Amino acid sequence: MAVTRHSDAVAPVRSSGPLATWLTRHVSTSIGSLGRLFRQPFASLMIVLVIAVTLAIPAALNLVVKNARSISDGWDNALDFSIYLKRGLPETEAQKLAGLIEQRADVESVQLITASKALEEFKQQSGFGQALDHLTENPLPHTLVVRPGAANTSQSMILLHEELGNLPEADIVQVDTEWVQRFHAILDIVRQAIVFGASLLGIAIIVIIGNTIRLDIQNRREEIEVTKLIGASNAFVRRPFLWSGFWYGLFGGLLALALVQYGLFLLEQPAARLAGLYQSGVTVLALTPEESLSILGIGIALGLVGSWFAAARHMRRIEPR
């Protein structure tokens, strides 16, 4: 922000208190800058639109990642358990146990993979076929693949996991989470990419606003010269341009929010249908108040930085001749 020095107020002119002066100056300058924006509605709208789109794109992508993550968190509930039974357990016992587990309310189905079948699969897939023929006894246990019911919450999943582990016949209970973890890792990469892209777009906004303010300064060159001639400081002549940058950023941020909200509105129906097809309670996550505020904040900050660069660079060169 422009730093106002109060000490250099003219001696013959009695100024009101420094804080009141500072406030009055900023309020009147901000309104003046706003009025200037509205006097050129088309040009201002174009710039605001560019800023809005540039802010909305990363915001929307971020929302997509957030939703993907929340949906895939829901998928954790649909994970299979693999129960490796203690070695030496007869196949009939294993079958009995499978039937028993299948009767649980929180379990959808149980599939028994016998030790011999598992060894057969292993021989085919591992490529150790010949070597494995030399084994005198099967080292693999029987395995039960348990698919939990869809109604499970993550709490009841933990409970199920525990109870299966406590079965006397169970050796190890494993949750098949690897692919979800991979998916999350991919989402993290995407999120990093969005942050990087958003930074580039942020630089673009700074350049756009800086260039707009530069043109504005050139158009008002005479006015700046005259004001400096009658005693305006650099801070004084800079102030309206900083406010212009502020307004561009604020309106750009507001329009970006509106664009994202509109996108969510368009997605609401298809998402509800998708959720219906999967019979799940999936809802589209909207922007939180914090996220909305930070979009506005980023817009304003970029506007101020852009106009500050332009003003600092070009204002000093304009001196009365």
Next chain:
Amino acid sequence: MIRLDTVTKRYPGGQEALSGLSLAVDKGEMLFITGHSGAGKSTLLRLIALIERPTSGQVIVDGQNTRRVKRRKIPAYRRHIGMVFQDHKLLYDRPVSDNVALPLVIAGVGHRDAGRRVRAALDQVGLLHKEKQRPETLSAGEQQRVGIARAIVTRPKLLIADEPTGNLDPDLSLEVMRIFRRFNEVGVTLLIASHDLSLIDRMGCRRVALENGRLAREEEEEGVSWQ
């Protein structure tokens, strides 16, 4: 009020606008600087307004040596001086009252106080009834009076004017000079650059003639009525 001590101003290219000029202006004085264009009148005023700095010598304004005024203190320095220009230098995108209020806005004077002072200043130049108009709807003489109102609205002790009547016909010029004289009567020091010798003769003030950046002659005329 103003003291110049062997001031030389040489522009890039070697051309000398002022050569070793020494001059003193007393407090409460109304002094005319005359001379042909190129004699150094404007340069002298520009040195006082710190639009330029002398190549050598001292310029002392109201006890302050301008050499010691740092670049970032120039705005505060200028606010102590009222300035009137030949081409008025008004802002044409805003009404007369806003133009006159500009120095007060820069100084951070409150809205209500500023409004009162603006009306008082416009009243002094006889333009109170035109405060809402845009400068381009005014005549040249009226525009110059707006420029004067802007220069005096902060009640400066020193007013400098560069060819303030340069674009005006004799009647309007006299009107402007009368306004200046009224300020002088309430204690404002005035330094006016002009080449309108017949008008200056009617004013009966001290005048200093410049020629090629040097003092040509100085004369004092007492008691000549200018009314």
